[in-house]
Amino acid sequence: MSKNYKYDICIVGGFGHVGLPLGIVFADKGLKVLLNDVDSKKAEVINSAVLPFIEYGADEILKKVIANKTLTTSLKKEDLKDSKVVMLAIGTPVDEYLNPKTRQFLEVIKGFKDFISEDQLVVIRSTVFPNTAEQIKLILGENHKVAYCPERIVQGYSVKELNELPQVVAGLSKEAEDEATELFSKLSPKIIKTSIGEAELVKLFSNAWRYIQFATTNQFYMICENYGVDYNKVREAMVEGYGRNANLPTAGFAAGPCLLKDTMQLSAFNGNNFMLGHSAMLINEGLPNFIVDQLRKKYSLKNKKIGILGMAFKADIDDIRDSLSYKLGKILRFYGADILYSDEFACDPTFISAEEMLKQAEVIIIGVPHTKYESLKFPKETELIDLWNII
Template sequence: MNPHNDPGPVAVIGLGYVGLTLAVSLAREGTPVIGVEADPTVRAALAQRRSVLFEPGVEDLLATLPADRFTVTDRLPDTPVRAVVICVGTAVDPHTRLPDLRHLEAAVQQIAAHLDEETLVVLRSTVPVGTTRSLILARLRERGIARPLLAVCPERTIQGRALTELAALPQVIGGVDDRSARRAADLFSRLAPDQVIVSDLEAAEMVKLVCNAHTDLIYGFGNEVALMAHSLGVDAHEVIDAANLRYPRPDLSRPGFVGGSCLTKDPYLLMHAAGQAGYHPPMVAAARTVNEQVPLFAVEQVLDGLAATGRDAAQARVLVCGIAYKGSPVTDDTRGSASVEVARALRGRVAELRGHDFVVAPERISRAGFSPVGIDDGLTDADAVLLLVDHPGYREVLGHRVLRERLRLPAVVFDMWGVLAEELAGAEDIDYRRLGVAGWTLGRPVAV
């Protein structure tokens, strides 16, 4: 087997947003990478040096990699590799909110038969605290590896800037022992020279969870302010801006949907792990509860606006702009998006539900529950528009003149992030509403 400083191949299991960006980044730095992916569509695209996901720079990088630097297959090679990095998706059950680790269990089952004593196993997937020790370490020992080389190196990049952040962010590393931590540090050294070594597997697992739970919490408070201000007839944006201005302590976040596969999942993984240990974190749970109300609030505002303009919701045509979970940095990831919840809430309550996104493919828009449309067709004779993301393109194409020409007036516009606030606030022919502001009906404040 390769000694730890031998430039032997590294296998990356799972070539989604996390695995693919890591794989091409390692390959760029000179490490031969074997990508292991179960989906034949993904394998076929990557074999042609195309990506099926949107991440700036990935396809350009794929095109530059030598054929033997990055190969894709459906299983690990029989000959043990230098390291195996597990990047498969983890989830929570949508009904019970309990961890769903089936993909991780399948990956561990596969790799356990292809390792030897010198193969480093790195978990990059997000899991409840204690999973690496109870699942992966136990399985490797069952396979007869007495002292497995095992580490947790969580991914913490933001979609849309993943390649840049992989090199710039500190890489947290926790090993089952010092030898494992050193091997993991060596693996990531050329890619992420800024490293934070923690004491064990559990600390590294928890770093990722608390990072995302904290993000959920601070954004959740901004949304709580918005919902309170709406009820009180106050402009939440004015309150937040005034509170933050030249004052060192609040740093309040502006309101907006909190989504994505991580922020909608990781708090539940953290709550599960803590609950198993006897502690039930109320702040983590409360933030998630508040943030999950936001898409339903948007739906309520549109239905209320339709009623205020004299429209029968059952006959209304509704355009949803922004099917991905965020607009900036740009991504095509629809996991944990507001649009999915909006579609679920409006399906069967309106006559037509149209969907537009600048980067999400039409077939994926359709799977999310919408009729995919171009922006002009989507606006034509629509009774309401839900702008769910802050993609800068919408500021350019959704001007007041265009809306007046295309929509069936009077119309309703709900703007999650206030992208069109200057353009539409006070418009006499559009009931313009946004998160954290009481709203306007035909140029007049909406009663609260």
């Protein structure tokens, strides 16, 4: 018989980019949500009803759910036992050799074993290496209910997307699938049921596909640059009135904590046999080098004042995780350039304002297309490298 729980959902990794907005949205639907995490600094911020990072549309809801106590925080793993659903949203990184750190993830789960019973539903929300759900069940016990319901939002826009996107739901048992379906039906307009293996690949393929699309457009950009043709004009002519090309993205840095990482997880899963994924990595990670090489063909970079405008990994957010702007800066500095960094959202005492960069830099490279940059007036004498085509 199901016991009465203090919370409907406990999100482990609840202060993160996936866990926090998800918790806020569930709490807004009236569920009692506990965010569990290990980061005491973020706990203070969230408890004072402030978002620790940009999440559009979440501020007001956070204030409301903190005030009415449908959303609370915890730093103790013992609290997991008080929740009907335990949702796992902690990070699933790859190591410096691009191997998934699956064991690290599973070790964390082992630490929760004493606080999760067979009556509770365990939902994996993190993007995991295939077969992780079965491994979790092995750790917890044969009769535990485990489901995989991957997160597919675009960072910064969870509140909108969680209410709009179909949710893929997979369970290791019918009971787990039914309970996870009931839970996500409170958010999503549509539930897509799959097997666990299918759900794992839906998520990894989605990120690899996006990463390969960016690599394709970045390779086209490099071909055009070498040929002396404006890629933005080529691309515009390709997509205009021609639906088959409509989803060709602009060139730009394909960075952040997910796309490369998940492409490499997929490669590791397939015995390192994922040529397309590896090629995409070489192209996307090679783009900063390409930009620097193009500049070096024109002049020496020694003491050249070069500004990188936009340090976040994605437009209009404040997250710098795995941003290629830093890699670009590092390579430029290696050739003796004097580097200036600026960002509209990410805070760093060494950054300067966009206006100051416009005054100081001889060359400006758009690192990420924050909306504000579209309206900047770049001095005529400044060389502008805008592979995103925002100006």
